[in-house]
Amino acid sequence: MSHLDTLITDHLDLWTAAVRPKSSAGRGSNSKLELTGIKKLRELILELAVRGKLVPQDPNDEPASVLLERIAAEKARLVKEGKIKKPKALPEISEEDKPFGLPEGWEWVKLGEIGYDHGQKTPDSSFTYIDVGAINKEMGFIDSPTVMAASDAPSRARKIVKSGTIIYSTIRPYLLNIAVIDEDMSPEPIASTAFAIIHPFDGVLSSYVYRYLRSPCFVNYVESVQTGIAYPAINDKQFFNGIIPLPPTEEQHRIVAKVDELMALCDQLERRSESQLAAHQTLVETLLAMLTDSADADELAQNWARLSTHFDTLFTTEASIDALKQTILQLAVMGKLVPQDPSDEPASALLARIAAEKAQLVKEKKIKKEKPLPAISENEKPFELPQGWAWCYLQEITFLITDGKHGDCNNLDNSGFYFLSAKNIQNGKLVYDNARQIVESEFAEIHQRTDLEAGDICMVNTGATVGKMAMAQDHIYTRKTTFQKSVAVIKVASNYISNRYVALFLESEIPNLLKLSGGSAINNLLLGDLKRKLLPLPPLVEQHRIVTKVAELMVICDQLKSRLKTSQQTQLALAESLVEGALS
Structure with missing residues (x-):
């Protein structure tokens, strides 16, 4: 078992417990929580992969420097045959540009040097249109393209793509709308100009480049060059100027296989966590309904006493604490929160x-x-x-x-x-x-x-x-x-x-x-x-009693939330320290 396998399996509870509220979500839904620990784990897997720390190196692999020589020869041939334009010379990569050191046999190289753009055309017959909505960004393939007549082509339908081409949305790149054209399409596929297009040369795997474009390393580069606030974007020149750590071809295969294996494990953890959160929320809702179904204040007091002994295990998410608050308010206005006094003026x-x-x-x-x-x-x-x-x-x-x-x-x-x-x-x-x-x-x-x-x-x-x-x-x-x-x-x-x-x-x-x-x-x-x-x-006197009681119970809810926030911050800090330890 590799070091990362052990890192995942030895800390399963931590990866699944590290959650935080989403910045926006529907009221009272489990989607209020982001599974941050698992998200960090996915980022860690990709970061270790592109640093050469995910699978062992094999000294028998042909080094990337030799691969680059072959790519240069292939590029020259394609230019000579008129299949691609002669690329503009890209600036040299300085030592300051390199974010980390690479293993023996790897090379830093510009994206524009490992692949090319097929160019553009105006559709002249029926075509398969690929826009951002056509891709499954989580799985990285084309999900629902549209076949269109040339006369219906939008002005953005211009970029030529083929099987093996990687498309990268340059508008709001933080959404990671990235995919690989994984099959020959009929009619001819044309992509939106909202994508940067790169078709890797032989020896560079599209599946490896796709995973690199989703890694924190490339995300950080994009964030450093993008412009705009509401709709940040990069241009094609910035995209091709990005650098990529290039492993030997054989190691690329091993990396992709290992990343997929570990991402499948993350998928299992995510499904388990979401299932547990859903079951937990159902349990909370059932027990809270027991409170609102109480016949009177005395029965409510008994049910509350039973529930309060399990507060620490029941109210462990913001959604469950919000549901508790809503139940307290509901009990208050139903007359079940405080006892009635027959001497009160009606x-x-x-x-x-x-x-x-x-x-x-x-x-x-x-x-x-x-x-x-x-x-x-x-x-x-x-x-x-x-x-x-x-x-x-x-x-x-x-x-x-x-x-x-x-x-x-x-x-x-x-x-x-x-x-x-x-x-x-x-x-x-x-x-x-x-x-x-x-x-x-x-x-x-x-x-x-x-x-x-x-x-x-x-x-x-x-x-x-x-x-x-x-x-x-x-x-x-x-x-x-x-x-x-x-x-x-x-x-x-x-x-x-x-x-x-x-x-x-x-x-x-x-x-x-x-x-x-x-x-x-x-x-x-x-x-x-x-x-x-x-x-x-x-009655007015009971109104005052209710207001006082609700305020008292809301303090308990706020204490639960405060404790929850502290616990979430601790779990996140632990997850982050594990990530830092793995990268150092």
Whole structure:
């Protein structure tokens, strides 16, 4: 067994345990986790391969220097026969250009010296079109090319390719859209100009070059020369100027075989890890459902006690901790989180007092009369409420639900009047760093609409972050703040209702609010839908007990997340140190 085989098998748990959250993923899915340890292992395999450390050298192999002499002769012949253009001389490789030393028999060489480009043509008959979408980049072959008529050819369909040609996407190269044309295609294949094309000379394996182009060594080179931020790219000249460590032909064969063998092992580890993560998430969801199915607070307490003894083994991913948070919120609004007290004033009395105050405010012309909403039918109620609770519409317990200006304003730096949008709602707070400031007269016009006060709930109602909230604080900027259309302002009847309970309820409803708003990046939650949102209302004293209990349990969740993050960082550091040790 080789040193790398031992490195993998002796540390299987580490490679599979080293995970981290993906930068972006769908809510509550296992895809939130990136299997970073296995990803690093794949990179290590490729890096060791191209450094000559993956398979032993054989002194009987013909050295790469002799291969290069043959390539030079073949190149001269092809130029003479007019099959390829005479290549431009490439700059010499200096010692500083070489990222690491090579074994005996290997040579550093420019990519442009080990292969050639077939040139371009405008399709004149039916052809097989290969664009980025046609390749299977993970497996490195052409998956779904399109046969097109010459008259339908896009302007990018120009590059000639043949069996054995390697295609490398030069646009957003970090996506590693690379493949080998592994068979003769009919009709004639033509690739997009988004690819750099290299067809290796005899003695250089396309399969070896393909693997090198995916290695950290070449990725680092590309990152050092690419231009552009949103769509970084390199050009053909930069591609052919990249250097490649060239082993003897026989060793190339051995390297490719060994890389494939080890990548198959990584595939097995990945499947096992994903299967375990999926099973783990199913277990967590089943046990959390047991909590929400508890008949009352006493049964919940017993189920919680059983669950809490296994916290360290159950809540080991961000997705599982997020699911726990969502369950806590759900239990809270179902009346199962804290016990009821029959002596509490019932919610029905709160609703009657709010209705009386709203009628008085309408009479005094301080608020507008609302359109009446239909009575709530039994079929609409999603679950049964405890004694003393009542179902109501969000509109019934608020004095105003509105949104910001449906248009733009003129900026005026240092005016002291703020015009915030969805991006200014972060971690439950209104963030004023680099916030827009606008002309006072325009502010006054919008402020009449939103009239922000301490305790108001500000909620994103448009875009990808619908449901994200902040509660306005007693702040020097509060009375000088208004909003763009993307934020709704909810003024709770706070003499009778805890605005923190309402915020907690809205947070529990975020998955449903997203569905209601369209469930995409262009979500739009209508104010009418928000006003008609059904809310389970507890007595006021119980609202306060619920808010306190949820805050206490969220601290536990945050501690779990913090511990998880530390554990993930430790596992990643260990994986990285193993990689460094293997390369040194």
